Amino acid sequence: EAGVAQSPRYKIIEKRQSVAFWCNPISGHATLYWYQQILGQGPKLLIQFQNNGVVDDSQLPKDRFSAERLKGVDSTLKIQPAKLEDSAVYLCASSLTWNTEAFFGQGTRLTVV
Amino acid sequence: EDQVTQSPEALRLQEGESSSLNCSYTVSGLRGLFWYRQDPGKGPEFLFTLYSAGEEKEKERLKATLTKKESFLHITAPKPEDSATYLCAVQVGGTQERYSGGGADGLTFGKGTHLIIQP
Numbered sequence: 001e002a003g004v005a006q007s008p009r010y011k012i013i014e015k016r017q018s019v020a021f022w023c024n025p026i027s028g029h030a031t032l033y034w035y036q037q038i039l040g041q042g043p044k045l046l047i048q049f050q051n052n053g054v055v056d057d058s059q060l061p062k063d064r065f066s067a068e069r070l071k072g073v074d075s076t077l078k079i080q081p082a083k084l085e086d087s088a089v090y091l092c093a094s095s096l097t098w099n100t101e102a103f104f105g106q107g108t109r110l111t112v113v
Numbered sequence: 114e115d116q117v118t119q120s121p122e123a124l125r126l127q128e129g130e131s132s133s134l135n136c137s138y139t140v141s142g143l144r145g146l147f148w149y150r151q152d153p154g155k156g157p158e159f160l161f162t163l164y165s166a167g168e169e170k171e172k173e174r175l176k177a178t179l180t181k182k183e184s185f186l187h188i189t190a191p192k193p194e195d196s197a198t199y200l201c202a203v204q205v206g207g208t209q210e211r212y213s214g215g216g217a218d219g220l221t222f223g224k225g226t227h228l229i230i231q232p
Contacts, residue, residue: 031218033220042223045220048218048219055218091156091157093156098218099145099218101162102159102220103159104156104157106154106155107155
């Protein structure tokens with residue numbers, strides 16, 4: 001079974017630039033999450049989708065971050081404009097339903113300089 | 114606010130030396146406690162879910178237990194390939210509860226325990 005796919009693996013941008021990350025969840029998984037993991041910390045939830053609807057975006061910095069999940073499958077996370085403190089690994093995860101374990105992709109490492 | 118605290122932050126063991134990692138939590142309405150393993154440069158890999166106090170689950174050299182305030186991950190006779198960061202996470206509320214005004218389903222993670230097993 002194919003896992004959660006993310007791209008790109010690495011991205012370096014200058015502050016105030018924009019960047020987008022892409023995620024393809026495991027086939028058939030209705031729930032999709034984006035997490036931010038800063039070096040030395042555990043992942044922090046940014047947004048949760050159930051099919052193509054947003055369930056929880058309470059920790060998403062909405063002035064600069066946006067996310068969408070069109071057609072309830074792939075998802076993109078965008079940062080515009082980026083700040084130095086956005087340097088982190090962005091992890092996408094999916095689960096079959098809202099009450100089953102989540103499976104993570106390998107993440108995108110973002111460096112903002 | 115939901116809190117998850119893991120200890121120790123780092124642990125170095127000799128191969129074959131058994132030990133335990135601790136995860137203490139303060140949440141309202143725990144629905145599940147999760148253990149993940151994370152290798153450098155990779156995403157977390159699911160290990161266990163525990164739902165109620167007294168529950169135990171095992172996988173190879175790992176055994177997870179749960180009480181009302183904490184969870185332990187016991188590692189028996191570890192091997193170098195067990196070296197990784199072990200993350201504990203809690204899930205509170207749920208879709209049903211959320212539609213009734215409760216929380217969402219995302220995980221709240223601890224900072225992890227960085228485990229090194231020396232040959």
